[in-house]
Amino acid sequence: MWRPEQRIKWSTRPGQWPTQEQAKTSLLFSSLTSGALEVTSRVWVPAMVPWRASLEGYVTNENIEWYRRFAESAPGAIVVEATGIRDVSSGKLLRINDDKFIDGLSKIAQAIHEASGGKTRALIQLIDFLAIKRRPSTDAFLSRFLQITQRHKDMLNLPSATEMQVRSALAKMSSSELESVLDARELESLNMGHRERVTDVHLPHIKNLPEQLPELFKTAAVRAQEAGFDGVELHYAHAYTMASFLSALNTREDGWGSSLKGRIRLPLDVYRAVREAVGSQFVVGCRLLTEEAISGGSTLEDTKFFATELGRAGVDFLSFSRGGKFEDAQQPKVLQAAYPYTGRSGYECMPQYISDELGPFGRNVQPTREIRNTLRLADLKTPVVVAGGVYDFATAEALLKSGAADIVGLARQSLADPDWSAKVRTGRGAEVRLCRYTNYCEALDARHEAVTCELWDRVNLMQDGVAKTPDGRRRLLPERDERME
Numbered sequence: 001m002w003r004p005e006q007r008i009k010w011s012t013r014p015g016q017w018p019t020q021e022q023a024k025t026s027l028l029f030s031s032l033t034s035g036a037l038e039v040t041s042r043v044w045v046p047a048m049v050p051w052r053a054s055l056e057g058y059v060t061n062e063n064i065e066w067y068r069r070f071a072e073s074a075p076g077a078i079v080v081e082a083t084g085i086r087d088v089s090s091g092k093l094l095r096i097n098d099d100k101f102i103d104g105l106s107k108i109a110q111a112i113h114e115a116s117g118g119k120t121r122a123l124i125q126l127i128d129f130l131a132i133k134r135r136p137s138t139d140a141f142l143s144r145f146l147q148i149t150q151r152h153k154d155m156l157n158l159p160s161a162t163e164m165q166v167r168s169a170l171a172k173m174s175s176s177e178l179e180s181v182l183d184a185r186e187l188e189s190l191n192m193g194h195r196e197r198v199t200d201v202h203l204p205h206i207k208n209l210p211e212q213l214p215e216l217f218k219t220a221a222v223r224a225q226e227a228g229f230d231g232v233e234l235h236y237a238h239a240y241t242m243a244s245f246l247s248a249l250n251t252r253e254d255g256w257g258s259s260l261k262g263r264i265r266l267p268l269d270v271y272r273a274v275r276e277a278v279g280s281q282f283v284v285g286c287r288l289l290t291e292e293a294i295s296g297g298s299t300l301e302d303t304k305f306f307a308t309e310l311g312r313a314g315v316d317f318l319s320f321s322r323g324g325k326f327e328d329a330q331q332p333k334v335l336q337a338a339y340p341y342t343g344r345s346g347y348e349c350m351p352q353y354i355s356d357e358l359g360p361f362g363r364n365v366q367p368t369r370e371i372r373n374t375l376r377l378a379d380l381k382t383p384v385v386v387a388g389g390v391y392d393f394a395t396a397e398a399l400l401k402s403g404a405a406d407i408v409g410l411a412r413q414s415l416a417d418p419d420w421s422a423k424v425r426t427g428r429g430a431e432v433r434l435c436r437y438t439n440y441c442e443a444l445d446a447r448h449e450a451v452t453c454e455l456w457d458r459v460n461l462m463q464d465g466v467a468k469t470p471d472g473r474r475r476l477l478p479e480r481d482e483r484m485e
């Protein structure tokens with residue numbers, strides 16, 4: 001994992017926790033209604049993949065209990081993890097690409113509503129992603145995966161060699177010799193694993209994404225509605241397909257890229273298709289990046305334009321993350337896939353306690369504030385969700401009061417202590433188990449292992465009836481605080 005070279009160690013310093021009375025009159029614990037979005041508090045649990053689905057993408061009891069645990073504290077909304085809209089196998093990630101998934105998903109929506117006494121809105125994040133292959137061994141790449149072209153033959157000065165002859169000539173080359181024969185994309189496939197891009201328009205399934213994705217997102221959103229969710233969050237952030245359409249690196253010249261208008265065209269089409277199918281009473285929001293935080297990537301100015309366009313189109317909220325891209329991801333080990341949170345942009349997405357002078361807290365605040373200001377100047381009231389390093393009441397309340405955001409997302413802090421909302425609301429903020437921003441949870445996510453928090457996953461492991469990881473070494477949920485019941 002990339003870390004700033006300054007390596008300054010930061011620790012949390014929560015400001016004053018409110019009394020129950022102060023919490024009651026706070027902005028954080030006040031309701032908000034805008035469009036279809038009605039939340040009873042401005043505490044938001046952003047999407048976090050816990051790797052608890054079945055290998056086929058079905059909801060498991062572990063998924064249901066996970067979300068129930070977050071909902072018991074009655075935050076304003078919980079966004080259920082990134083859920084795949086396409087018939088693509090993706091390990092223990094949830095899927096919503098077929099009606100067969102509705103039944104299981106409805107149990108999550110129901111658990112959230114029941115456990116929160118109807119106070120928490122259940123949203124689900126809809127994601128599309130392109131293929132990414134594991135990094136191959138050099139041998140496998142040169143003998144099988146590399147497509148031999150005339151260019152290779154010419155580079156090797158073997159214009160009429162057979163494919164096998166070219167492969168065996170390449171196999172005898174050193175790494176630096178290979179660098180002079182393979183093009184940039186082939187080298188990337190060798191060193192990082194092959195990754196599709198939205199700009200690969202020579203591939204029909206990539207060229208046709210703009211025709212296919214509105215329908216795929218639409219049917220997924222309809223299924224979410226049938227499953228009893230209050231709304232969907234369209235995943236337009238991080239390393240995935242829709243964010244790649246928005247990216248400044250999207251140089252498509254077929255009307256679906258290059259200019260700002262070209263890049264926002266598909267995200268708008270997807271939103272409109274979804275809205276038309278689910279109606280005006282169902283929440284439809286988007287998660288965007290304030291900045292891609294990669295060389296040549298989209299800037300804050302680009303996002304101001306995208307946010308304004310989406311606001312004008314009528315989205316019910318805009319939630320802002322930052323970074324999390326493949327372009328600067330670290331090289332994976334052979335037979336492992338690249339992970340978009342390992343480079344500098346990944347650090348911006350989930351900043352860790354070893355940081356620079358800016359620290360891990362609030363790196364996304366100023367850009368989010370600027371985007372919100374742009375929306376308000378355009379007379380758009382779209383609620384804005386900020387996330388990134390928020391753990392205490394004083395900061396959350398100040399963010400709302402100063403107009404940086406309308407809603408505050410606490411992802412890792414909610415994982416560290418799912419009772420955050422209830423504790424703070426009832427004047428017990430001092431009892432919050434504060435996140436240390438170590439990214440132990442993130443490392444589990446990177447390995448596609450059940451996500452837990454180091455602050456609670458080994459506590460009272462031997463208690464009766466504790467659900468554990470298959471190796472029995474970690475509990476899947478934190479102990480219940482009896483006073484919360």
Ligand SMILES: Cc1cc2nc3c(=O)[nH]c(=O)nc-3n(C[C@H](O)[C@H](O)[C@H](O)COP(=O)(O)O)c2cc1C
Nearest residue numbers: 046047048049081082321387388389410411412445
């Ligand atoms: C284990 C884990 C899984 C995550 N999964 C998702 C996801 O499915 N979708 C998403 O948009 N962000 C995901 N994130 C990013 C968080 O939603 C959030 O933006 C990020 O952690 C920064 O907020 P925080 O500092 O409050 O944790 C994930 C984060 C973690 C730690």
Ligand code: SF4
Nearest residue numbers: 435436438439441453
């Ligand atoms: S493992 Fe726990 S303490 Fe560490 S970053 Fe994740 S939530 Fe925070």
